Amino acid sequence: MHTIRLNLPQQAYDIAIAPGGIAKLGELMSHLHLGKQVLLVSNPTVFQHYGENVIASLENAGFDVNSYNLPDGEQYKTLASIEKLYNIALENHLERAATMVALGGGVIGDMTGFAAATWLRGINFVQVPTTLLSMVDAAIGGKTGVNHPQGKNLIGAFHQPKLVLIDPQVLQTLPEREFRAGMAEVIKYGVIRDAELFAMMEQCDRLDQFQYLSKNLLQEILVRSCQAKADVVSKDEKEAGLRAILNYGHTIGHAVESLTGYRIVNHGEAVAIGMVAAGQLAVNLGLWEQAAQDRQLALIQKTGLPTQLPTEIEINAIVDALQTDKKVKAGKVRFILPTKIGVVTITDQVPSEQIHQVLQQM
């Protein structure tokens, strides 16, 4: 088991990366001074694979467990789903010392976290991410929330978990497309912060399916990605500055996701497209070299992720959508742009014409 400690001003918690770790969840939680009540929140697909094991582990450690499945999919990441969780919390008389455990991907984690953040003004929360995307990104750092019909993650709260438990073995049942989506965030960490991780992935022949990764590479991917996220979050919990670099590829990515109704491209695919766009912007602005952009492009293609805009999206619609992004400051769109592999810069000085031009080339 590899443990990363995330230190924040008001609290600290462990990110435990442990093959077969699901069976140890109850024991790990038993050291955290939590109340006995646990509400396990999952979706039908994930629950079918791992629900029983998780419940057994929790009950063996003395917890009283109730469980609830939310429907699967980004389109259910709504306030209406949160209201369902409130009703379940009330039915189960969840008290302030109770814990909500999220077993699932980013959607389940974000929603369970937001319900935990706002039930009785905040109860305990534990993340057991089951997708690569949520393991390396969504489950770490305390961002929780739901979508507004007109924008992703516009409603939410910062609420740190008490524990993040990552069991790489659950990736065996992850659909290929979901695996590749997670790889987008891993590539992101390579570009923004970890040139070694980037180079390790370049050396692997195939990255488009889980089965082609050695156990060692998978472990490096998880540990280095989680460490990168933890480092950035510990320096800037509420995204006052540095944390913004984690949004590399997300500025245009969010617009693409939103404009396709969160259905045609998934989050990771949108980030991949967004990284290609951000990289090309950086090239055009003279910030980084075409050779580096080519390496990024090749790595994204090797994971089987898209590098071009979906044909049905109009470029003007993307530029408009950028204005409603949370990262907008005084009407200026903020971009994270690479300067070399492993280093990025933050700027709100990107002319609209440049954005138009890059998008037209994609």
Add this chain to the structure above:
Amino acid sequence: MHTIRLNLPQQAYDIAIAPGGIAKLGELMSHLHLGKQVLLVSNPTVFQHYGENVIASLENAGFDVNSYNLPDGEQYKTLASIEKLYNIALENHLERAATMVALGGGVIGDMTGFAAATWLRGINFVQVPTTLLSMVDAAIGGKTGVNHPQGKNLIGAFHQPKLVLIDPQVLQTLPEREFRAGMAEVIKYGVIRDAELFAMMEQCDRLDQFQYLSKNLLQEILVRSCQAKADVVSKDEKEAGLRAILNYGHTIGHAVESLTGYRIVNHGEAVAIGMVAAGQLAVNLGLWEQAAQDRQLALIQKTGLPTQLPTEIEINAIVDALQTDKKVKAGKVRFILPTKIGVVTITDQVPSEQIHQVLQQM
């Protein structure tokens, strides 16, 4: 202007008590490094009296102001109202540096605060309380939220304001019944923490209407109450321990409010009834003297607040409702009980029979 500084681990803010202060709101806010965007949230009644002055003050200080009125009343303190605020926030393109200003009583403050806590995972928030109840209690301390159909304030977040501005002059337009409701919380501060404040009020002939209070007494009431609340909150922001004493009178009070559908008795009236019940429990358990309970009863009666249970409530229903209170820990109901005027103790060792007995006598 009397200013109380509330120091918290991650931030500090001022509670400014200033007759005529509404005209200075913009200037006070201009020192707080807030973005230019302001969304003023009020209700039609309060907005009619003070909306224009507030907007003028903000605009003179350079803020861009939009305003929105929520319907007046506890029955609208729902997630549906919060969704309306989200829609307005989206329409007005509120950014992370934007500020929501609550102009109104506790309902407006709690809802505006919760919307500010959860829009873009938290934007700035300023409280301009216009009822006595919200001036001395709800507006200070960062508790925000809405009611669940089956329980008061079950949904919410801690989100501290950047400023609380209290203008005593606005109490002139406050309905008498609302004024008396606020006096319940003032009496509470006397019992739990400030015997001098309690004695000052005993010396005043009439307390049932705003007009009978001297400017000096009103100032003492506001300053001492806000100071008491700020002291307690600064020592225990998230209600881990000490802050629970602020719930004196609220344990049974919440049950009474909830069982009458938040309509027949208002919050202050319910707290008055709850204080009488808690005081009698303390007498019966040998914790404080009948003479002190008699003084409390007389002071509550002098303010015109109720001291008996509404006849339509069944005692068993109250005891059941106590179980769903947020303050329940491991199934045990926690009571705040006085030991002398100015001092209380916290206990979860009150036998149900004692609760039944006291309620039957009321």
